[in-house]
Amino acid sequence: MGIKKKERSRNLAAGRPPTLQRPKSISRKATKALINSHHILGKRKAQALAKGNHAEVAAINAEISALGGLERYQQASLQGQRIDRGGDSSRVLMEWLNPVQSMLKDLPNGPLRMLEVGALSTTNQCSKSGVFAMHRIDLNSQGEGILQQDFMERPLPKDDSERIDIISLSLVLNFVPDAHVRGRMLQRTLEFLKEPNRHANPELNEFFPSLFLVLPAPCVTNSRYMDETRLEAIMVALGYVKVKSKMTQRLVYYLWAKKTAACDTAFAKTQVRTGTARNNFSIVLRV
Incomplete structure (x- = not known):
């Protein structure tokens, strides 16, 4: 793609x-x-x-x-x-990664690289875990350790040494004002992630490379144009496989592992629910 x-x-x-x-x-x-x-x-x-x-x-x-x-x-x-108030969303990610955290602390090539898009803090759980080399960006950073940068304009990796093992899009995609740009943002994550099955340990290959995605729950539970089935179809078309998911009253959390090459499947803005009280969250993919 x-x-x-x-x-x-x-x-x-x-x-x-x-x-x-x-x-x-x-x-x-x-x-x-x-x-x-x-x-x-x-x-x-x-x-x-x-x-x-x-x-x-x-x-x-x-x-x-x-x-x-x-x-x-x-x-x-x-x-x-x-x-x-429930803490930062990366607490859920670190709970999911608990089975492999000991492996992450002693990797021969150093810690895995994590890119946190829309970073609010340098003291959240993924930052304090000590298992990642953190790279944080935000559109309007006002704190040290967070680079002011638009993910859509971030320079693409020149080689594997600049690629990322895990990207966090926590409450970021829902603030993108256009469905087509949301689709391009998801497509662009693939350009930054390393290739799958690069670790000797199969347990690490299950979790990495990956995308940690957090959305307000109504984006998939009360949208005219999006539900969990459609979101998963979009992610599978991009080459992702759902590893973990969790839904609360307010938020939905996903960990998607990059497993295959993206296929040329387009997703238009298609209604999946009726009703006057629905929101209009959607994701559009173009091939």
């Missing part, structure tokens, strides 16, 4: 606001309401930008300012990472 290196329909920052490092405390209810409001406004803004409707963009910007601006959103984003 060919991927154009410079193809890009719009700035991803239109979908995912930046983050701050040290938020003030916000209640659980206020956190959820604020994040949901910004998410909706971000989608509306991206649509208005695509249409060139500058008046609507200005009106949406005013609504964002009335909510306290992006700074308030940033506080809510990091508040959700606190241990008393």
Whole structure:
């Protein structure tokens, strides 16, 4: 499956606001309401930008300012990472990797490389585990150890020494404002991951190379255009196999291992559910 290196329909920052490092405390209810409001406004803004409707963009910007601006959103984003709110999503990943963590600490060629896209912190569980050489990027980094970079513009690896063993897209894909760009982002992960079955230990080959994907649960439980069956079909077409999954009331977690070459299968925006209370999350793949 060919991927154009410079193809890009719009700035991803239109979908995912930046983050701050040290938020003030916000209640659980206020956190959820604020994040949901910004998410909706971000989608509306991206649509208005695509249409060139500058008046609507200005009106949406005013609504964002009335909510306290992006700074308030940033506080809510990091508040959700606190241990008393369930902690960061990488805790689930490290629990899944527990059977092979001892193997990861003594690899002959050094630690595996992990790329965390949309990194909020340098002190989450995957960072503190000591089993990965961490590479962290974010659209609007405001902390040391996190490179300010757009994943869609990240230079492609020159050789295997620059390729990645595991990529984390935790609550990133849902903030991309366009279904086609979401598809290209998933396709682009393949360009960075190492080839499968490169480890002498078959247990490591089961888990790596891989993609850790976290989405809000309604993206697959309440979307007109996406459910778990369709998401798995898209990932299988890309050459991924589901290793682990977990669903909570708020989030759905997946670990997808890269196993085969991607096939030339296109996925359009196709309705899988009816109902007026559905959201419009979708992923479009072009061959």
